[in-house]
Amino acid sequence: MHRHDQQTAMEPAFAPPKFQTRDSIEDIWGPRTPYKDEWPTRVDQSCDAEPDSWVQSACVLCSNGCGLDIGVKDGKVVGVRGRATDRVNKGRLGPKGLNGWRAMHRDDRLTHPLIRRNGRLERASWDEAMNLIVAKSKELQTHLTNHSIAFYTTGQLFLEEYYALAMVGKAGLHTLHMDGNTRLCTATAATAMRESFGSDGQPGSYRDIDYTECIFMVGHNMAATQTVLWSRVLDRLEGPSPPKLIVVDPRVSESAKRATLHLAPRAGTNLALLNGIQHLLFKNGWVNTDWVSKHVVGLDELQAVVQEYDPQSVTDITGVPVEQLTEAARIIGTTGSMLSTALQGVYQSNQATASACQINNINLLRGFIGKPGSGVLQMNGQPTAQNNRETGCDGEFPGFRNHKNPAHMEELARMWNIEPIQVPHWNEPTHIMNLLNYMEAGTVRMFWVNCTNPMVSLPNLPRVRNILTQPDLFVVAQDIYMNETTAIADVVLPAAQWGEKTGCFTNVDRTVHISHKAVDPPGESRSDFDIFVDYARRMGFKDKDGRDLIQWTKPEQAFEAWKKLSAGRPCDVTGLTYDRLTGGSGIQWPCNEKNPHGTERLYADGKFFTDVDYCESFGHDLETGAPLTKEEYERLNPAGRAILKACHYQPPPEEPDSEFPLRLSTGRNAYHFHTRTKTGRTPLQAASKEPEVDISELDAVNASVSDGEYVVVRSKRGAVEMKCRVGRRTRPGHVFMPFHFGYWDSTDGRARAANELTIDSWDPVSKQPHFKAGAVRIEKIPEGISGPFIREPQSAAVLEAEKHSAASKATTGVDDSRLERQMELWLGETYESTVQLLQIYGELIPQLIRHDQEVEAGLRVLSRLAEAMRARLEPHVRRLGENKQRGQHRAHVLRQALFPSPEDVSSSPSVAYEVLETLQGLAVYLSHIQSSLTALAPVAQAMWDEEFSQAVTEAEKSLHRQLAWVKQQVQTRSSQTLLVPVVPRSSGRNS
The missing domain is CATH 3.40.50.740 (Rossmann fold)
Structure with a gap:
């Protein structure tokens, strides 16, 4: 991993620790201990002094959760050591775990409000x-x-x-x-597990690395994000019967360098790639049909969708060669076990939830859930x-x-x-x-x-x-x-x-x-x-x-x-206590009377958390993000089975063009955590002093820039200035930069925060932002510029904050008489719509539709339902107040647009067609009221007004019944009215 030697003025000076098992900054992953089945113990330690006592803890500087002990001397933390008994790390610690504690006693700690x-x-x-x-x-x-x-x-x-x-x-x-x-890093992980398995909670276990025949890492540079877990993978790769390793990453990361097969798709095309793998699993008969028939739903819909993603089509979208795609599917389709992992390369990219669900799908199709050596780890980004x-x-x-x-x-x-x-x-x-x-x-x-x-x-x-x-x-x-x-x-x-x-x-x-x-x-x-x-x-x-x-x-x-x-x-933890967690290893939930020692893997019995009365979510439309209703979920009838979710590929929200020709991706490195609040105050800062942008040799030539040169990276939103690193880590057309760096310790005045550039769009289901999307260009800085070319904007933001005092903000500063709540306006419109509806039923439709006994009978029932709806709403309109619309109500405008005057009905080609048109207009008008009530339902609950909420709920039920009758009438009448020819009225004959 590349390191630099320039020192910034703010960089803290640290003496080497007196007691350390290795220099984890130079040797990130430590020495190899090759194995299969049982990962050997190796205790890592870093201390400035011999501790008087050790206190049990675990590392909080990545999501791995390595068990460690804190060394204390004279009331201060002086070091850490890995816990040999812990199931997660078997005593090992990474560079952040061995160095992060050294930020604890810095002089710039906040110590008072x-x-x-x-x-x-x-x-x-x-x-x-x-x-x-x-x-x-x-x-x-x-x-x-x-x-x-x-x-x-x-x-x-x-x-x-x-x-x-x-x-x-x-x-x-x-x-x-x-x-x-967590919205920025792992919202998609939780969402994808809810969509596929009925609830959050990782199906797999770290110990699956010990047994698996194949590791499938999608958008996950484990070597940088979870260094101790990567040590475990490296030890398996060096041991007997090493697993196959498939890495999906546009970059040639440290993880990708060790891959059996490295797939480097264009950023934002994960879904097409994963659909293509599933296409080949179906085509080659690599689906565990016996297991799938018992434990999943949604198979036919998934197969229909991925049928369109043949290898050549996927290559055209992703840039991954057909041979590599075919080989990836062959390895996955023929392996005896597989552990899949995913992280930000999926979660922060285009169609994040849909892509994460396809990873779940691939494991479900192969029957690789709940078995030793198999499972899914939809990884977290934080501890x-x-x-x-x-x-x-x-x-x-x-x-x-x-x-x-x-x-x-x-x-x-x-x-x-x-x-x-x-x-x-x-x-x-x-x-x-x-x-x-x-x-x-x-x-x-x-x-x-x-x-x-x-x-x-x-x-x-x-x-x-x-x-x-x-x-x-x-x-x-x-x-x-x-x-x-x-x-x-x-x-x-x-x-x-x-x-x-x-x-x-x-x-x-x-x-x-x-x-x-x-x-x-x-x-x-x-x-x-x-x-x-x-x-x-x-x-x-x-x-x-x-x-x-x-x-x-x-x-x-x-x-x-x-x-x-x-x-x-x-997530039942009723079997845990502080005493049980003290002295040994961490314990996996669920831990309860049924599972007193914790649970290694979820779904070992093939039963998922998808029962309608138990599940955490009814799921979503993966393309639009619209939530499914309970009724839609019940039609799926998962009943304890996993759900295969299908989705077609769509291009990213912002694609490169002639002005911004490069795809931007941001991410982590092995030395820093988030915005460096801790790691920037440790020896880790010396290993990664400032951000750099990785670009390919071809793109460097096109921009006329060279390795180590300061360049401008610009998007439609902003610009930053940093050194570029030219090489083969990044494929042509892509750039990568770390997101760790802001301005709290910057001394040179340059804009350098990666998020000056990123796009504020997000996944429709998980709502996770697209940090690995958006287009940028590289600009050469003009010669003769001595200071920063793109200046940092943080100082201006602080000056803006200094214009105001907290005390002045302690009141709203707004005259109550000028405040106007919009709910009353909406409520008034909704109520007026019901009043108009009664008139439509009682006066207008009888004039438009004559001598139709079914409509006449239906109108009597609909009028009764509408009057009950109006009566339920009226007391709340009176109690809460009606902010009446200035000018004409929208309800009046819509009524006039949908229902012609009786003298205009002769323009309809026939009486039957006229009835159908009138019913269609009524359906649209009822839908208008329905959307009005849809808005009022959460408002009533957010007011904590039980009576108002019940009134809206009853009105919604009434409206649903009315709309159902109208739609049924349209459906019943349409085929005969629209298919059988008649003599038009214009020909002088009534139908």
Whole structure:
């Protein structure tokens, strides 16, 4: 792996550790211990001094979750060593695990709260900071409702902290405005498992590497993202009977260099490639038909879709040669076992969920689920992303419950002792890209950012900076160091970090570890758990019996409460305790009375979490992203079987052109984690000092640039300036750059954050942004430029933030008399539409359709249903108020457009045709009311108004019955009316 020797002014100086088993920066993956079946133990260690004691923990600097012990001397962390007993790593640690701890005692730690006063962040007490946040929260509750407050969290907290935050947001504020930066890295992993298997939760196990005959890595450079897991793969490759390794990656990564077969598709074409592999599995009879017939649904639809992806068509789309595609399918189709993995090359790319589902499909078609050496690891990008999803702090609901299943939501309400309507389940939780839209529109006015750095990590940073520095947006940032986001915040809360608090977390293969507190946090820093519990207390959150909503004060109490919520769900941990997790290895969930020692693999019995009453989701249309209804899901009838999901390939949202001819991809390297809040303050910084853009030799020639030269990389959204590295790692037409670098430690003034360039589009199902999409060009910097050519924009954002003080934002600054809610306008329109509908039934249609006994009889029933619908809505219109439309109602306009006056009916060719036209118009009008009610249903729930919600639900049922009658009439009459010729009225004869 390429390294550089230039040193920046901000780079910390570190003496070599006194006790270390290897220099993990120079030797990333360590010495080989070849094996098969049982991975040998090798304990890695790095210490600055001989510890007085060792404290059990696990690494939180990638998603692998390696067990380790923290060495403590004189109240300070002085080193780490791998835990030899741990099932995940058998004592090994990677460069981040062996070096990350050295950031803990840096002098620039945040040690006390900060409040922006007179534009500047100044020291404050905890009471001042929390009282200000609470005052803002309550002010917004009064003027703009709870739905003006949003939370954006991380993939690095402990389970207990996530659960506290979930209760604050979902049970305390009853809001859906909760997301995490896990949206940026693993939302697709969770979504794909829900689509295919009925619930989140990795089917496979790390131990499958020990037995497998084939590893299929799609969009996953394991050598950089999970270095210890890659060591395990390397040891298998060096041992007896090594597995075949197929790597799908446009780049010649370190992982690809060891591949038996490297497929390098054009960025954004994963789906076509995977469809092509499935095409060949069907064509060559490599489908395990006996297993599939018993354990999956959706086979015929999938086979019909992939039939179109013959090898030559796939080659035309992807650029992968026919011979390579055929060989990949042969290896997959004939191997006795296979472990598949995926990461950001799938999740952050075009058609992410659809592609991830095809990986699941391939394993299902071969029957490679739940068996030793076989399975799927839809990888996470962060160490505790799984807990974020389990507890419901982002796009999920606690315990992998289905928000469309009333029984699941009522169960949550019982456990939290709140009213069912207060559980926010009228929609899926709001994803970060929509939160940005709401902030931009001014309907979200408080944004609480926890342990993440969106001013570097979100796509299209120019837009993000403009939004997060708006004068009316109150930003709270909770972190361990200053960064680009804390720099523009109104309140900064100093948090304790790993090693300074106790809690549990779950890694990629469902292994739960405990991390015990080893040292005290510096200064006045508090754990995220304590901060959230304190906020709940100060806000006065109560259950329906008037007791404190959050009644626990210690992490272990929160864990015991979480166990009750997990009971009976896929992530059941009722068999775990702090004592059981202490002293040995991590344990995989589910761990309960049935599985007291944990569960190596899910679905070993061939039964999936897809029963309609148990599943976490009813699934989606993979192309449009539209959620399926319960009725549509029931028609699939999965009943404990996995679901094969099919989808056609569509090109990426932004393709290269003559102005921007190159495809952009961003990603990780082995030395840094996210925006380097920790790793940039360790010896790892010396190994990767600044970002560089990888380009091919051909593209370097076309741009007239050379290796090591500073260049401009420009997209339609922005530009950055960095060194280029020219070589064969990147295929022609593609560029790659790391996303780790922002501006907190930059000294040269250059724009360098990769997300200055990225496109703010996202997958329609998982809502994960497309970081591996978008078009750019490389520009040579004109000669004679001495300073930065493209200047960094962060300083301007900080200056914008300094124009305002937090105190001035503590109130809305808006006169209540000027606030106007739009719900009353919509409600008034909906009500007027029902009034008009009664007139249409009673007056208009009888004039248009005469002497049709079936229509006349039907109209009497429809009028009764419509009157019941109007009567149900009327008291709520009176109670809530009707903001009447200025000018003519849309209902009037639509009525006039759909229904001609009686004197105009003679233009119809026949009476029968006239009836059909009138019924069609009625169907359109009813659909208009239906969409109006569709909008009101979540509004009523978001108002926590049970009576209003019931009224809307009853109105929807009534409307559905009316629409069903009309559609049936259209269907019954159409064939005879439209097929059998008649003498037109214009010929002087009535039909």
